Amino acid sequence: MEIRPAEPEDADDVLGVIRAAFGAEAAAHGDRVADLWADVRAGEHLLAERVALVEGRVVGHVGVSRCWVDARRELASACMLSPLSTAPQHQRSGIGTALVAAAVEAARGLGLPLLFLEGSPAFYGSRGFEPASTHGFEAPSRRVPAPAFQVVVLSDRPDWLTGRVVYPEVWWRHDSTGLRDPDLAAVEIALGLT
Numbered sequence: 001m002e003i004r005p006a007e008p009e010d011a012d013d014v015l016g017v018i019r020a021a022f023g024a025e026a027a028a029h030g031d032r033v034a035d036l037w038a039d040v041r042a043g044e045h046l047l048a049e050r051v052a053l054v055e056g057r058v059v060g061h062v063g064v065s066r067c068w069v070d071a072r073r074e075l076a077s078a079c080m081l082s083p084l085s086t087a088p089q090h091q092r093s094g095i096g097t098a099l100v101a102a103a104v105e106a107a108r109g110l111g112l113p114l115l116f117l118e119g120s121p122a123f124y125g126s127r128g129f130e131p132a133s134t135h136g137f138e139a140p141s142r143r144v145p146a147p148a149f150q151v152v153v154l155s156d157r158p159d160w161l162t163g164r165v166v167y168p169e170v171w172w173r174h175d176s177t178g179l180r181d182p183d184l185a186a187v188e189i190a191l192g193l194t
């Protein structure tokens with residue numbers, strides 16, 4: 001397995017992997033995430049993309065894009081990891097773990113202090129992420145269950161750098177900030193929050 005930065009010619013394969021990975025979990029969900037990612041990529045907030053290849057074919061993908069922390073002193077740039085996808089037939093062989101590590105490395109190379117994400121604490125918690133609330137960060141919506149909103153602190157940050165995280169407009173245009181019922185309620189039950 002090889003991990004490298006995504007090239008322009010990977011664009012369609014990447015959307016195919018996103019569709020397959022998310023589509024396996026809920027009908028039509030994969031198309032929504034792929035459409036979101038196509039728009040993020042076409043906009044001004046894409047920061048990094050990594051692909052995983054097996055036998056020369058794209059089987060995994062991770063994206064890193066810009067967000068901000070609405071701190072009292074200033075609107076500070078940060079980044080977020082989303083989406084993370086492994087093609088279903090290649091899951092559980094370490095590709096997702098390797099892509100998370102590649103995304104953290106890419107984010108560190110950008111010189112930004114924080115990498116946020118929404119996701120399973122069981123998966124990301126053992127891969128370097130911590131609950132963002134323990135560092136003084138609020139999710140961009142109350143519809144992000146607190147344990148799911150996670151962060152890697154990439155570098156020394158000043159004490160004033162806390163506050164609510166702000167996503168670019170494209171995430172709201174695609175209604176892809178947090179979850180909505182019934183998915184939200186199901187995740188809250190799974191996390192033991194209700």
Ligand SMILES: CC(C)(COP(=O)(O)OP(=O)(O)OC[C@H]1O[C@@H](n2cnc3c(N)ncnc32)[C@H](O)[C@@H]1OP(=O)(O)O)[C@@H](O)C(=O)NCCC(=O)NCCS
Nearest residue numbers: 021022084085086091092093094095096097118119120123
């Ligand atoms: C989550 C995902 C990227 C993991 O990819 P992968 O290549 O199978 O990952 P790895 O082989 O490195 O690790 C497998 C681990 O993922 C866990 N896992 C798989 N799907 C998961 C899910 N939906 N939620 C939480 N954990 C999950 C497995 O239990 C295993 O955990 P363990 O190593 O602690 O036992 C992949 O399952 C996927 O594409 N899922 C659909 C899209 C998605 O949910 N993306 C993440 C959104 S935050």
